Amino acid sequence: MxxxxxxxxxxxxxxxxxxxxxxxxxxxxxxxxxxxxxxxxxxxxxxxxxxxxxxxxxxxxxxxxxxxxxxxxxxxxxxxxxxxxxxxxxxxxxxxxxxxxxxxxxxxxxxxxxxxxxxxxxxxxxxxxxxxxxxxxxxxxxxxxxxxxxxxxxxxxxxxxxxxxxxxxxxxxxxxFCDGGDLNQYLLSQPPDEERNHSILLQLSSAMAFLHDLGITHRDLKPANVLVCETAKGPVVKVADFGLCKMAEGSLTGDICRQHFSSTCGSDFYMAPEVWGGQSYTAQADIFSLGVMFWAVLERITFLEEGTTEEQLGAYACKGRWLMPLGEALSENPDFPLCIPMKSKRAPPLPPAPGPNMCVLLLDMLTVDPFSRPRADQLESRVRQALRQDAHCA
Missing domain, CATH: 3.30.200.20 (Phosphorylase Kinase; domain 1)
Incomplete structure (x- = not known):
């Protein structure tokens, strides 16, 4: 050796x-x-x-x-x-x-x-x-x-x-080796930075386009499975943990409904509604998971899983005084309204709320219909466009 x-x-x-x-x-x-x-x-x-x-x-x-x-x-x-x-x-x-x-x-x-x-x-x-x-x-x-x-x-x-x-x-x-820990640890250990958050969204979009182009559906996207390398030019994020992934021959971006899965897997706060409902699903479930992460990163939304004391980045729905994963809420009620930006549930210190064009993109990523979500090869350009338009509106 x-x-x-x-x-x-x-x-x-x-x-x-x-x-x-x-x-x-x-x-x-x-x-x-x-x-x-x-x-x-x-x-x-x-x-x-x-x-x-x-x-x-x-x-x-x-x-x-x-x-x-x-x-x-x-x-x-x-x-x-x-x-x-x-x-x-x-x-x-x-x-x-x-x-x-x-x-x-x-x-x-x-x-x-x-x-x-x-x-x-x-x-x-x-x-x-x-x-x-x-x-x-x-x-x-x-x-x-x-x-x-x-x-x-x-x-x-x-x-x-x-x-x-x-x-x-x-x-x-x-x-x-990634010296910045996972995305939860990295972002929650320091004050929010809008430019850094936007860079992370673009990097994750690029990674998803690359994986889907190779025919890889991750199926367990969440902040804990995104690692961070600190560099002089800023953080470089890296998608990791492919234990639940599935591979297909050829790109997934040209025909998003070609490969279907049936096993329910992943982490509940990031799972798509079709996965929660036990339905057949495609690589577009990754886009929903990414949408939950994007929303949480932009607004610094956190929650605690039962039995833990460590904050997790993740958007969620409120049902009375209890939290419910977005995918579960939309699976039970496809017309469940998503309040973007969330604002009142953000963890201090508070970053600026996402602009109107980014909110539209988030809603598109989190829609119940997987075929209405942007494909991975479209996502990076959609993010850039939304950020640019919101900067002009500011």
Whole structure:
């Protein structure tokens, strides 16, 4: 293996894996290293989807996270790089058979579990220096709180499950490192800046056009899946986390209804109404999710998910004193009025409200009819036009 990596600290933990800040041993350059434990065929299928999508995007767009390499962990002390364009056949076989290939007998599993309790193993090619505790910032007492979680969340498999010794224990994705955290952390940690917000909207529009042109539907767009690199010219945002994405042959922008999906997935505050309603949906569901993000970024709208103390950027509907995701509200009532700008629900310090032309674009992105939403290849020009017209009206 040409490059060896050192794990420095844990920087994120999600439903499917753990992300570490790491270093390239030879150069000292920073990288992000994501560990995906191969504990069941359902998770493995998502990992292979993510790997395939990231290989397709490669390093070809500045607003999409770049994959440097992928390592396959075949034992407690054994990692090997995957060749470009190749997938580990044992993991493909696990997906096809619906069971993890290479699992040992129960007696061997118990023996290994007992041995692991006595001896702390480590991965030889990834030196682990992690010993950190993640803390979450406390939010403003005035931030609205959602009363209960909805059922349409990712299932949470057991993390770091070494109890079942597998032939392929984990995939390690080595990616570019983003020093600004995710979009929630970055924007809410500093005063609002209108020019910066507009730049972020244009960058996300460009990234979406690129992904849809490659035939990639993300299906889980939200601020937590947008990472930020701080540069001298300002923040560069990068769309990340392709675990729920779907790929099609050819561009999605020319025929937006060509590929349909039926599985309900994503994060509830950003899901389109057709996804909430359990209907067939297309790549246009990404445009709705992006519209929720755009609205939240422009007006600095936040909420709290039940059981958390960290603010999340996201627009929502109000039903009495409770919060409701926009997609859910529109799914139940297609004529539900969206009040743009929201103003009264914005988190301080307050940015200026979006202009009338941007409000029209947001309403177009958030319309119930997916075919009336702008396509990804039209979005960046629509954003530029709306911003320019609103600047002239000011």
């Amino acid at each position: 040409e490059e060896l990596y050192t794990l420095e600290k844990e920087v994120g933990r999600g439903s499917y894996g753990v992300v570490f800040e790491g270093q390239m041993s030879k150069t000292g350059g920073k990288v992000a290293i994501k560990r995906l434990p191969c504990s069941n065929p359902e998770c493995i299928e998502l990992y292979l989807q993510e790997l395939w999508a990231m290989r397709a995007t490669a390093k070809n767009h500045p607003n999409v996270i770049a994959l440097h390499s992928c390592l396959l962990q075949t034992g407690p002390r054994n990692l090997k790089p995957l060749k470009p364009g190749k997938l580990p056949l044992s993991l493909v076989e696990s997906v096809l058979k619906g069971k993890v290939v290479g699992a040992r007998s129960q007696e061997q599993s118990n023996a290994t579990l007992s041995s692991n309790k006595r001896t702390k193993t480590s991965t030889s090619r990834l030196q682990d220096r992690t010993n950190t505790v993640q803390t979450k910032s406390k939010s403003d007492a005035g931030t609205p709180v959602r009363p209960q979680k909805r059922g349409r969340k990712r299932s949470v498999p057991e993390e770091d499950n070494q109890n079942v010794p597998l032939k392929c224990l984990a995939l390690w994705l080595v990616m570019e």
